[in-house]
Structures are given as structure tokens and as C-alpha cells.
Amino acid sequence: MKKKSFNISVSDLMPFIILIIMALIFGIVTRGNVFSGANIRNLFNQSLATIIAALGMVFVGSMGGTDITHGSLLAMATVFGSMAAEKFGFGAFVPVTILAGAVSGLLLGFINAKLKVSSFMASLALLIAYRAFVNLLLNSKSYLLPDELKFFGNLEFEIAAVIVLIALIIYIFHYTPYGMYIRAIGENENAVKHAGINVTTVKIIAFVISGIMAAIAGVFLVARVGGTNNTLGSGFEMKVMMAMYIGGIPVEGGMKSKIYKLVIGAPTIILLENGLVLCGVDGSVTQLVRGIVLIATIYVTMHVNEKFKYGIRKKPEQVTE
Numbered sequence: 001m002k003k004k005s006f007n008i009s010v011s012d013l014m015p016f017i018i019l020i021i022m023a024l025i026f027g028i029v030t031r032g033n034v035f036s037g038a039n040i041r042n043l044f045n046q047s048l049a050t051i052i053a054a055l056g057m058v059f060v061g062s063m064g065g066t067d068i069t070h071g072s073l074l075a076m077a078t079v080f081g082s083m084a085a086e087k088f089g090f091g092a093f094v095p096v097t098i099l100a101g102a103v104s105g106l107l108l109g110f111i112n113a114k115l116k117v118s119s120f121m122a123s124l125a126l127l128i129a130y131r132a133f134v135n136l137l138l139n140s141k142s143y144l145l146p147d148e149l150k151f152f153g154n155l156e157f158e159i160a161a162v163i164v165l166i167a168l169i170i171y172i173f174h175y176t177p178y179g180m181y182i183r184a185i186g187e188n189e190n191a192v193k194h195a196g197i198n199v200t201t202v203k204i205i206a207f208v209i210s211g212i213m214a215a216i217a218g219v220f221l222v223a224r225v226g227g228t229n230n231t232l233g234s235g236f237e238m239k240v241m242m243a244m245y246i247g248g249i250p251v252e253g254g255m256k257s258k259i260y261k262l263v264i265g266a267p268t269i270i271l272l273e274n275g276l277v278l279c280g281v282d283g284s285v286t287q288l289v290r291g292i293v294l295i296a297t298i299y300v301t302m303h304v305n306e307k308f309k310y311g312i313r314k315k316p317e318q319v320t321e
Helices: 010-029 037-062 070-088 090-114 119-138 147-153 155-175 177-194 199-225 236-246 259-278 283-307
Strands: 002-004 317-319
Touching (some): 010 259, 037 070, 037 177, 037 236, 037 259, 070 119, 070 199, 070 236, 090 199, 147 155, 155 199, 155 259
Antiparallel strands (some): 002 317
């Protein structure tokens, strides 16, 4: 007879704890208005694009890298898609948008992995460049989403799409050798190199995935707001980063990066903003609270996880040999 046991790390529970605490606080303060049917639907609609973009960003974050192009990238990608739809028909919108995201990821990955430029500095430069490019392309013009693509804004389609995307990313991230390489780079990049893995290629692919998912998020964001303009996605990259870190994805990446954490983290940050709005809090104060919550969450996650690093041991199960 052998006994099998497994541990639940405190860091695994933190996303749920934070979400529950926040929901209870806003539930009391807003007298239950935060849980109304209309508001729940609104929370989902606002969380959708953040979840999708974060599903791509987690590949970069798990390596210990950063991609903060998302807001400007999705604006630029959807502008390219809208221009293609205007010229070639509505069917060109989605593939051209996704292609633009992939090319951006390829460029950022090359700059980081090949030219050895910090991913933060490289993505910051592209963030600024993309926003300027969008302004030049639009020049105060805006594009409306073609009527044939408005089904992207249907709740049923959104739910089905996000489930499929989450399932696909979970499979790649947790059940393929590539997903293992990504997390291993975050743990010890030199060890991965010595194991014979082409780290440069792995990194570039991670940025490509991040760019593609940001572009897909842009498609759903355009469906929600009705079209593209030069302010689309402003500040969006910060929501994606906060969704990851409030969800408990380690800043340094590694094996503790898990998909469910960002899936919980995205509605948590949206709930924070939504709850503050329902409480009548000023926008500038909301930004201040977001910053404080992010710092507090990272601090608590790091120190609580260190204190309870051996986890919570579940009751052993007997296993017959």
C-alpha cells in the first residue's frame, strides 16, 4: 500500500480569495446592484477582450518577458482589417486583423530574441509607434463594423468563442512540449538552452501568439463598441497586465504560471473598476485604487506564498499497488 497526497499552494487559491473578497465588499457597498443581471452581463462583455488578450500575454509573461503593445496593436490591427473590409469585402476583416497581430508579434519577438533588446523597452517603443501610426491612418476618420460581422457581439457567440479559446490555450500551455519550454525559460533559461532547445524560436513564437490573441481581442472589442477609432484600446494593455498579476501569475514567470489564474484575474480587475463606478468614485481615484490594489496583490501573493510554500496538504488517498 502506498499513500498518494498532493498539495494546494496558497498562490493557487489567491485569485479566488481576492475575487470573493472584492465581490463581497462591492456587494455590500452597492446593496447588491453589482450582482444585477444587467451588470453581470456588462462585466462579462468588459472582461471578454481582456481574457482573450491575456491568454496570449501569458506565454510572454511565463518566460519573464513583457508585451505592452496590446492596446495600440489591437487598434492598428482592426484599422487594417477595416480598411481591407472596405476594399475587399467584410470577409477580409478578421483574417487581415489577425495577420497584422501575428506580424507585430513576429517583429517584437525578433527585436527581443534576436537583437537582445529588453521586451519591455521594445514593446514600449512599438506601443508608441503603433498609436502614432493609427492616428496617421485614420486622421480623425473612423470605421464602423460591417453589419455581417455584428454577430461577434452576440452573447452566445462570445461565450462559445471564449470557451474554445481558453480550451485551446490550456492545451498548448499545459499539455504540449512547447508550453513546458515556455515555463521552463521563466525558471532557468540557460538550463533550457543546455537541453538543446532553440530558445530564440520559442520566444519569437510566444510573441506571435501574444500578437494574434491581442488582434482577436480587438475583433470582439470592435464588435462591442461598434467600430474603430484612434482612441480604441487606450490603456487596454494595463488591464491585461493587471489581469495577469492580480490573478497570481508570477512577475518572473516560471512553472507557477497557470491559465485559470488570468481567467479569474480578468473579471477581478473589471469588477474593481465596475464596483467603483457604481459607488460613484471619480475616474482619477479609480486609477489610484487600481495601482494600490495591484501593488498590494503582488506583495501579498509573494509573501504569503513564501510563508506557506509547502502548501496545504490534502487528506492522503490510499492507492493499491
